Each structure stands twice: as structure tokens, then as C-alpha cells.
Amino acid sequence: MAALIDLTLDRADAQRIAVFWKTALGYVDEPPPAPFSTRAEWFAHFGLPEDDSVEEGAWLCDPDGEGPRLCILKVPEPKTAKNRLHMDIRVPGHGSADERWVRITTESERLVAAGGTVLERFEGHHVLMADPEGNEFCVAAASARP
Template sequence: MTANFDLTFDCTDAKRLADFWKLALGYVDEPPPAPFKTREEWHASFGLPEDDSVDDGAWLCAPDGVGPRLSILKVPEPKTAKNRLHIDIRVSGQGSQEERWARIRAESQRLVAAGAAVVEECDGHLVMADPEGNEFCVAVGAA
């Protein structure tokens, strides 16, 4: 038996980080769970303190429903160490090493324009950081 799972990012700005990961992965805002019509209605159902805003979180999913959900939650403390788990973004295609690196670099440029940074070039992939410093990699995946 397999289990469904979500990935959760801690952050200081949930909207900014959600916008980045939607662009990076092609994800969309996840609809609120039934029977709620809006995330605000769902959030209000928890009876949280007034200073706990629905804007302090974001919930994303793949449009086709395949892949893990992403939960992006505001926390008070800053990121202080390297991630122990990270996302690998795979660009498609085969070809020569030069062609594969061209696809990796094109994807990394798109992500840098959205707020990411290149951290390190490694053997066959780039290590990058999202706008909040969470590391992820860009590499060529299987065809």
C-alpha cells in the first residue's frame, strides 16, 4: 500500500513563495476542501486567533492531480540551515551533454527571472535556491 503525501515549506511570505512555486512547477491554487466555497471560509472554521491570517498560508496542487500537494506556511523564525529534503525539477529531453546543459540553463534562467538564485553548478545539475533560500535542483530527467 502506498501513502499520499504533501510537501510543506516554512516561509516568511507565503504569497511570494506560492507564486514562485506555481511558476516553477506549473501548479495551481488548490481549491478549498468541501463543503467550503473559499479558503477564507475554510480558514475561519478553525477558530484561530484574529492575527492568524489565511494569507499566512498557501496550498498548491498539480492541475492534473498527479504529484504531491505543496503547503506553504508562514513561520516566525528564519531559515537557518540547509534543507534536508529538496525538490528536483527535471527538464525533459536527451541529446548531447551540451544540449542537456542548454536545457538546464534555460530553465534556470526562467527561474532566476522569477526570484530564484543559482547556488552551485554540480556534475549534471544546478543547485538553486527559491526566493526564501530553500534549495532545489534543476537537471535533465528521463525522456
């Protein structure tokens, strides 16, 4: 079996960015690990300083259990350079190049309404975007998987 991955995203406002990525990916808040009944209870067991808060993080998951989990953590420093790794959001469906491009642009418009920004359009192929804190990602058509 191949290794599984989680993605950890550093952000200034973890809760705001969590709302965006839940909208973008259809993810939900991940339940706390057993035996904890809440994230606050789980967080408290680490014995961190009192000024650390569970609200400084967010934990998201694919409700179907297929995609990687996302951990979003508050960090004090701002983003200062281009991402060295970014996510691609792949819109489903097949059809002609024109039909795929319509799905890509429709999805990018939905994500603009959720707080994202279009950085550049690569006509007929993909749209380069940024989340509300400026972290880049692409919207493209789904590719066939073996």
C-alpha cells in the same frame, strides 16, 4: 497502492513564495476542500485566533493531479541552516548530454528571472539553486521512470 505525500514548506512570506513555486512547477492554487467555497471560509471554520490569517498560508497543486500538493505556511523564524530535504525540478525531454544541459540552464535562467538564485553549477549534470527565501533545490534533466 503506495502512500501519497504532500510537501509543507515553512516560509516568512507564504504568498511571495507561492508565486515563485507556481512559476517553477506550473502549479495552481488548490481549491478549498468541500463543502467550502473559499479558502477563507475553510480557514475560518478552525476557530483560530483573530490575528491568524488565511494569507499566512498558500495551498498549491499540480493541475494534472500527478505531483504532490504543496502547503506553504508562514513561520516567524528565519531559515538558519542547509535544507535536510530538497526538491529536484526535472526538465523534460531526451537527447544528447549537451541538449539536456541546454534545457537545464534555460530552466535555471527562467527561475532566476522568477526570483531564484543560482548557488552552484555542476556542469553537464544539474544546477543547485535557492528560492527567494534561500531554500535549496536542484534543476536537472528528467530521468526515465519504469
